[in-house]
Amino acid sequence: MSVIDKLVARSRRRSPWLFRLNAGGCNGCDIEFSACLSPRYDVEQTGALLVGSARHADILCVTGPVTRGSLAALETIFAQMGDPKAVVAVGNCPATCDVFAGSPVIAGPLDGLVPVDVFVPGCPPRPGDIIEGIARAVAALPAKGARGGKRDAKRKRGAGKKT
């Protein structure tokens, strides 16, 4: 690994920019996610930053079971994010659809729609667990190739199309 590759890998670990998408959840997980940014948990200490545009983000944090109405938004946002990127499923909803399972308006669970890197269980999960999930997703980023992981990105897009 060259010095530049090491610097890039280190920068990625120290600077995860987050984008949050509520794909039809009850808002419980979103409240816990917001608590991560509060003085008590202060996720910005780790270099994380909540950004307003998906194009700026490295980590997509999805809450909710992915309703049919939010599916197009999920796909657009995932496509807008540049590689390397990771997806964190926050709460039981994106993992199993939780209390919404079996509803005709649900397109989830999430891992059938986009590749998910980390699941954070809980209904809702505690802020500490969400931060740990983000940290695990960040740790997965440098392994995807120091300059963007082209092959991995192709594999991921393929996985997204299959379902």
Added chain:
Amino acid sequence: MNAGRALVGLLVFPGLLYALPAAWLMLWIERKARARMQGRIGPPFYQPFFDFVKLMAKRTVPLAPFDAILAAGLPILAGSSLLVALGLLPVLSGPGGFAGDVILLVALLEVPGLAAVLAGFASRSIFGQLGGAREAVLSVVSSVPFLGAVVALAISARSLRLVEVASGPAAAVRWPAVIALVLCLPLKLRINPFSLVNAEQEIYAGPLTEYAGPKLALWELVHGMEWVAWTGLAACFGLPLRSGRPARDIALMIAGSFLLVVLLAVAAAGTARLKVRQAGLFYWSWGLGLTLLALVLAVIPRGGGGG
């Protein structure tokens, strides 16, 4: 003008060698001060540097060739003009600059705002266009008091040379003009209470909503350099620099710039975002009032009431 001295100004101090680390440090101070004001710990000091490296190495969705040239060209244009503006800053004494360089400095400092307007409209995103339109309106709003303050200083110094404009004015003119200039900084730097242009979560990231990867990294760097240039300008006009002792002048200018960054960041953290109308009212009352006071005092002949 001495070419060697101009080159040192451009590449060493207050140019590239100083501006690059200072830009990252000022971006960090702004985030850190905001975090401390909110009772948080905030990011470590190397954060803006790692953000820059990460963005530079990020793969982005390809754009059409013309859009790609425009997207990369605008931040490069903004950054280059800021660098030349920094090179012109009258920190040290001596025959630096040339007649009329104050006009060049003002023009160069307006380029990043213009580039942000173009970037917003070129991105063809509704949020980018909203941000671009807000930037256009607000740069007119803040430019009137800013230009008036510079004109007052120039009239009082009876010169259009930066060194003389910075050293020459009477104290009665200098203080209202410098305060009007400092009042313009939150709007020029797009921070609270005048963060309308890139109002985060409201219009996403304003003109930069559609930018990503290396192009966004360049814009972040340009934003940091805006901090260095605007606070450096206020320090040059407001502090007793150009004493003939370079080490003292440079240290004083750096200390003044960083103190101003802390004050602006604390003021930003303690205030909420105002509306365009409220921002306009503020600048056209307080900003313009101070500027008019400076202008009136400047046109009173020397030896009269102007001192």
